Amino acid sequence: MTADRIIARLPYRAPFLFVDRIDAVDEQHIEGSFYLDPELDFYKGHFPKQAVTPGVILTEIMAQIGLVCLGIYLTGDDPSATGFPFALTATNIEFYRPVYPGERVKVNSVKTYFRFGKLKCTVQLYNGEGILACEGTLSGMHINKALWKEE
């Protein structure tokens, strides 16, 4: 399972695709990154006079790279795995410092367990300077079924 194949299997599309690179992946962990383009729509409102990346967006970046991409890797050899990959079931994230537009954030995720279809990970997100900006745990359930009709 290559990085390109993992990204191709993600169900998200712009403006809600928050993965652009997978730098390393194995059975235990994944590392990836995303460039926060200052033109992203949510910066217009969060906040009008000073753009700051919303915590929910940082959580989503952590979930897409740290949980869903790792989950696709872990289930990727299963030929029946063609449907929607993982649904988020729990988040517990602490935020330490603001992340601004124009930064490339890096995500590092380590698998706690993947059993009975549930993947739980400990995830860290580093800002553009390589400083830890937020961390915590994320969990998701393997769905592997179509949630919509393909055109």
Place this chain on the structure above:
Amino acid sequence: MEQQAYIEKLKPILAPYAKDQEALQHLTRETSFIRDLKINSANLVDVVLDVEEAFDVEIDNESMEQMLTVGAAIDIVEAKLSSR
């Protein structure tokens, strides 16, 4: 181990995940994890992992699917313990 001893050992395992504390206080073999305790399927995985640790047993996928009630969980743990 007596049935009641199993139930008492399961109670603290279920406590963090049970949304219905009333049902937790009146735990019986017939108590359903999902219907009575209102534990969601994602948290049910954590219950099973905690049961594995508490009783030092390994639960396979087939057993997991049958673990819908307190009684079913006790029977599965008992069978694993007696088979070694």
